[in-house]
Amino acid sequence: MSEEAVAVAKHEKRSWLTPFNVVMGIILLLGLILTIRRFTGGLGSVTNLDDTSPWGIWVGFDLYCGVALAAGGYVTAASVELFGLKKFHAAVRPAILTGFLGYSLVGFALLYDVGRPWRLPYPFVVSQGVTSVMFEVGACVALYLTVLFLEFSPAALEWLGLKRLRNVLVKMTIGLTIMGVVLSTLHQSSLGAMMLIVPSKLHPLWYSPFIPIFFFISSIVAGLSMVVFEATLSHKYFSDKMDEEHAASRDVVALGFGKAASMVLIGYFAIKVFGVALGNHWDLLFTGWGAWFLVEMLGFVALPAFLFAVGTRDRNVKLIRATALLSVLGIVLNRLNVTLIAFNWTLPLHEKYIPNIQEIGVSVFVVACGIIAFRFIVTRMPIFYEHPDYKEAH
Amino acid sequence: MPEGIHTLQEFMLRTKGVVYILAFAYLAGFIAFWRFLNQGKKRY
Numbered sequence: 001m002s003e004e005a006v007a008v009a010k011h012e013k014r015s016w017l018t019p020f021n022v023v024m025g026i027i028l029l030l031g032l033i034l035t036i037r038r039f040t041g042g043l044g045s046v047t048n049l050d051d052t053s054p055w056g057i058w059v060g061f062d063l064y065c066g067v068a069l070a071a072g073g074y075v076t077a078a079s080v081e082l083f084g085l086k087k088f089h090a091a092v093r094p095a096i097l098t099g100f101l102g103y104s105l106v107g108f109a110l111l112y113d114v115g116r117p118w119r120l121p122y123p124f125v126v127s128q129g130v131t132s133v134m135f136e137v138g139a140c141v142a143l144y145l146t147v148l149f150l151e152f153s154p155a156a157l158e159w160l161g162l163k164r165l166r167n168v169l170v171k172m173t174i175g176l177t178i179m180g181v182v183l184s185t186l187h188q189s190s191l192g193a194m195m196l197i198v199p200s201k202l203h204p205l206w207y208s209p210f211i212p213i214f215f216f217i218s219s220i221v222a223g224l225s226m227v228v229f230e231a232t233l234s235h236k237y238f239s240d241k242m243d244e245e246h247a248a249s250r251d252v253v254a255l256g257f258g259k260a261a262s263m264v265l266i267g268y269f270a271i272k273v274f275g276v277a278l279g280n281h282w283d284l285l286f287t288g289w290g291a292w293f294l295v296e297m298l299g300f301v302a303l304p305a306f307l308f309a310v311g312t313r314d315r316n317v318k319l320i321r322a323t324a325l326l327s328v329l330g331i332v333l334n335r336l337n338v339t340l341i342a343f344n345w346t347l348p349l350h351e352k353y354i355p356n357i358q359e360i361g362v363s364v365f366v367v368a369c370g371i372i373a374f375r376f377i378v379t380r381m382p383i384f385y386e387h388p389d390y391k392e393a394h
Numbered sequence: 395m396p397e398g399i400h401t402l403q404e405f406m407l408r409t410k411g412v413v414y415i416l417a418f419a420y421l422a423g424f425i426a427f428w429r430f431l432n433q434g435k436k437r438y
Contacts, residue, residue, distance in 0.1 A: 259431065266427055270420040277412045280405065309431045 024368055031365025034358055038112055046358040053344060053353030055113075060339035061363050062109035065332045066102050067141070067191060068215075071223030072230065073099020073148055074177075074184040081177040088256060090249035093155055093383045094234060095227050097374065100148040105370045107145060112362055133193045140187030147180050158387040159380060188219040195338060203342035205284050205293040208275035211338075217268045222331040224261040225304075228254050228324035238378055243385035251317045258320035261327060262308030269301045289345065296337060300330025 038046045049056050076095035079085045111117040124142070129135045150169060157166035192215030199207055208214065235242070235250055276282065284290050304327040311319035344352060378384060399405050 262431060263427075266424065270416070274413050274416060277416055278409050280409050280412075309427065313431055313433060 024372055027365055027368040028372075030361055031368065034362050034365065035112075037358070038362065043113075043115060046356060046362065048353060048356045048359070050353075052347070052351070055339065056353055057340065057355040057359050057363055058109055058113040060336050061332075062113070062366055063106050064191060064335040064339050066106040066109070067188065068219050068222040068331050068335055069226050069328065070099040070102025070106070071184065071188065071219040072227040073102075073151070073223070074144075074180045075220055075223030076227055077151065077177045078181050081174055082181070085256070087249070087252050090246040091227055091231065091253045091257075093152075094230060094378075095223075096148060096151045097155070097377060097383055098226065098230050100145075100152045101370045101373055103141065103145045103148055104373075105366050106141065108369070109363070109366045112366075133190050133196070137187050137190045137194065140183045140190065144180060144183040144187065147176050147183060151176050151180065155377075155381045155383055158382050158390060163389070184219070185216060189213065189216040191215050192338075198343070201344050201346075202338065203284075203289050203293075203345040204279055204281050205276065205289060206338050206342045208279060210271065210275050210278070214268070214272060214275065217264065217271065218331055218334060220264050221261055221268060221327060224257045224264065225324040225327035225331070228257050228261075228321060229328050232321045232324070234378070234384065238384060241378055241384045245386065246384045254317045254320045254324075255312060255315060258308045258323070259312040261324075262305050262312060265301055265305035265308065265327070269297065269305060272297060272301065289342065292337075292341075296330065296333055300326065300333055304330060 034046055043049055047056055047058075072095040076088065076091050080088050080092050110120065114120060120138075123129060123135050123138050150172065154166050154169050157163075157169065189212035192211040192213075195202055195207065195211050196209070231250055231253060235247070239247065276285070285294065304323050307319060307323040307326070310316070311323060340353065382390075399408060
């Protein structure tokens with residue numbers, strides 16, 4: 001072998017050892033070990049879950065945060081396909097992909113969390129339990145995952161060169177978008193409705209008969225913010241995969257979605273205040289829990305609403321992007337407050353559920369799987385660019 | 395139970411009354427927010 005060939009071979013060998021691959025490789029390896037422990041030793045071997053706290057971080061983070069942050073799919077598709085805001089068209093495929101991967105990972109994480117995961121299809125084929133809110137959540141998530149798969153499929157079919165099937169699916173776009181909005185409205189709110197059963201366990205500042213509405217409205221904020229946040233990361237790491245239209249639409253999407261997010265956030269802030277007023281819980285605001293509630297409401301709802309508004313007014317895209325991250329963190333904080341932090345709030349700290357490091361490890365593993373899948377897809381399929389064969393299709 | 399509230403009727407009257415006031419305040423405030431949002435260099 002010549003020196004040149006050896007140098008090329010060495011370079012190719014080195015190119016696999018990028019920081020991204022090393023970090024992801026370590027996470028995947030640890031995740032596989034935890035997976036084996038979970039499915040051979042049971043939930044008790046890797047979690048701190050018990051009969052008092054049967055739902056932990058896998059529900060609070062992987063499911064509740066995952067579903068909320070995957071809302072960008074229905075928000076963006078509805079904006080473009082139903083409301084006719086075609087200037088945001090370039091954001092649709094990345095948003096649908098993020099939503100599809102988000103919901104897929106919710107299903108994947110549920111396999112770890114459910115004691116007998118092979119029974120996940122039972123609500124559809126064995127015992128429906130149609131009076132349960134959880135049945136509604138399960139049915140909607142399963143159906144919406146199917147809808148997202150069909151919405152995402154045209155990109156995969158363009159990549160595979162299956163024109164006829166791709167054209168059939170593209171003709172279904174409006175119907176699928178309507179289905180997506182209906183199913184998302186149902187299950188985003190139903191995730192909140194599941195908390196209606198625990199008025200004595202959830203702190204009164206977070207519990208409200210209107211919690212389904214809170215969850216639905218905040219999911220719109222999560223979707224809008226997540227699209228802006230995801231676009232920021234994509235432009236940083238995948239700018240070489242983008243065509244001119246996509247690159248040019250970056251600021252348009254940030255300004256438009258930032259403006260929408262500011263209006264929805266200010267409405268969300270108002271209805272949360274109405275929730276406190278309807279429960280007459282003003283006195284609780286002057287407790288420790290009240291201070292924490294105010295941190296969420298002022299720091300992660302009112303502040304992003306104001307910053308989005310300033311960013312939109314001054315056309316300050318950098319501010320909007322930074323605020324999108326703040327807003328995403330706010331949604332994560334809200335979901336964790338409802339499901340974990342303010343849940344079982346009367347228990348002393350030593351009896352409260354605190355996630356095991358292995359549980360956190362599985363959640364990191366699930367997120368890493370999503371990042372790897374996202375990277376695999378956007379580097380191969382027409383997500384950030386129009387496929388040359390379909391340039392005139394939009 | 396807050397002072398002056400002894401029945402569910404009184405509780406609902408008080409809390410709903412407060413929410414109605416807050417809702418009207420929000421609607422007035424939203425107009426100001428809308429004006430703030432659209433007073434920039436160029437209306438988006």
